[in-house]
Amino acid sequence: MHSPKRILFLDLVLSIFRLNGLLIAEGDALTEKLGLTHARWKVIGAIALSNAGLTVPGVARVLGQSRQAVQRITDVMVVDGLLAYQRNPKHKRSVLITLTEEGNHVYNMLREQQDPWVMENTQEIPIEELDQTLRLIRRLINKFDK
Amino acid sequence: MHSPKRILFLDLVLSIFRLNGLLIAEGDALTEKLGLTHARWKVIGAIALSNAGLTVPGVARVLGQSRQAVQRITDVMVVDGLLAYQRNPKHKRSVLITLTEEGNHVYNMLREQQDPWVMENTQEIPIEELDQTLRLIRRLINKFDK
DNA sequence: AGTACAATGACAACATGCTGACATAGTGAA
DNA sequence: TTCACTATGTCAGCATGTTGTCATTGTACT
Numbered sequence: 323m324h325s326p327k328r329i330l331f332l333d334l335v336l337s338i339f340r341l342n343g344l345l346i347a348e349g350d351a352l353t354e355k356l357g358l359t360h361a362r363w364k365v366i367g368a369i370a371l372s373n374a375g376l377t378v379p380g381v382a383r384v385l386g387q388s389r390q391a392v393q394r395i396t397d398v399m400v401v402d403g404l405l406a407y408q409r410n411p412k413h414k415r416s417v418l419i420t421l422t423e424e425g426n427h428v429y430n431m432l433r434e435q436q437d438p439w440v441m442e443n444t445q446e447i448p449i450e451e452l453d454q455t456l457r458l459i460r461r462l463i464n465k466f467d468k
Numbered sequence: 469m470h471s472p473k474r475i476l477f478l479d480l481v482l483s484i485f486r487l488n489g490l491l492i493a494e495g496d497a498l499t500e501k502l503g504l505t506h507a508r509w510k511v512i513g514a515i516a517l518s519n520a521g522l523t524v525p526g527v528a529r530v531l532g533q534s535r536q537a538v539q540r541i542t543d544v545m546v547v548d549g550l551l552a553y554q555r556n557p558k559h560k561r562s563v564l565i566t567l568t569e570e571g572n573h574v575y576n577m578l579r580e581q582q583d584p585w586v587m588e589n590t591q592e593i594p595i596e597e598l599d600q601t602l603r604l605i606r607r608l609i610n611k612f613d614k
Numbered sequence: 615a616g617t618a619c620a621a622t623g624a625c626a627a628c629a630t631g632c633t634g635a636c637a638t639a640g641t642g643a644a
Numbered sequence: 645t646t647c648a649c650t651a652t653g654t655c656a657g658c659a660t661g662t663t664g665t666c667a668t669t670g671t672a673c674t
Binding site: 359390 | 662
């Protein structure tokens with residue numbers, strides 16, 4: 323049972339855990355000057371990328387997290403003036419999340435940090451390898467996301 | 469600046485976050501009957517795989533976590549009778565962690581759950597793809613782990 | 615329309631990760 | 645040997661994730 327594939331897969335699982343931790347640390351370092359954290363980085367990114375406007379459960383679905391976890395983050399970000407809740411014509415209670423002017427400004431500054439970071443960490447990696455890896459990761463996500 | 473590579477990389481980062489969350493859920497489901505959690509699964513695995521015996525900071529280094537986080541888990545596992553602290557001939561205060569008889573039993577049962585799980589989730593995936601992916605993940609880990 | 619089921623907000627309990635701080639133990643160089 | 649630096653255990657505070665529960669709102673089917 324100690325097939326190479328088994329070892330390889332368990333190794334991959336542990337490496338995902340490891341990389342996840344390192345990416346969180348990178349995210350925190352990257353956003354520290356902006357008064358953000360990795361969790362807020364994920365949320366502000368999801369909202370900035372949405373055209374139609376997202377609700378709290380909508381962000382949770384995009385990020386694959388519980389709506390409660392997202393709600394806690396967005397509540398704080400609204401208090402901090404980065405996000406605002408807007409009336410949702412489609413739902414009496416479930417409001418839409420939008421970026422405030424300050425939120426937009428922070429997101430733009432975030433981009434200025436993020437873009438060189440991405441460049442730095444991908445320039446030596448062929449695009450085909452990134453693509454293959456992303457495809458396998460997605461395949462595993464689909465397998466587990468039921 | 470919206471190069472395909474940039475999009476691809478950010479997509480990969482988000483997918484790592486996503487897969488990490490799903491793997492934690494899988495780990496929790498897999499170990500629930502054994503009274504474990506994903507965090508204890510990682511720790512018990514690290515200790516079972518070590519031949520020479522590990523200290524708390526040793527496990528932390530293997531897993532790439534803070535020693536404080538590992539200490540908290542092992543303290544509980546010692547109380548629960550899965551682990552035991554043993555005198556370390558090389559250090560007066562930093563004890564070695566060993567599996568108790570019960571800990572060994574739980575680890576074996578864990579393997580009985582884990583092996584079919586690994587089989588089920590890898591049988592359709594060529595070993596070369598797993599290998600390529602692991603290599604890229606490792607490459608990123610090395611990049612961020614300074 | 616009415617009614618069952620799903621989605622949402624709100625609150626709580628808990629697990630797990632991080633960092634910081636402090637005292638003690640170990641190590642290596644002068 | 646002595647002294648500076650590193651490693652370790654311990655305690656605390658905090659951020660973030662999970663699940664569970666309950667009341668309310670939306671949706672879809674009869």
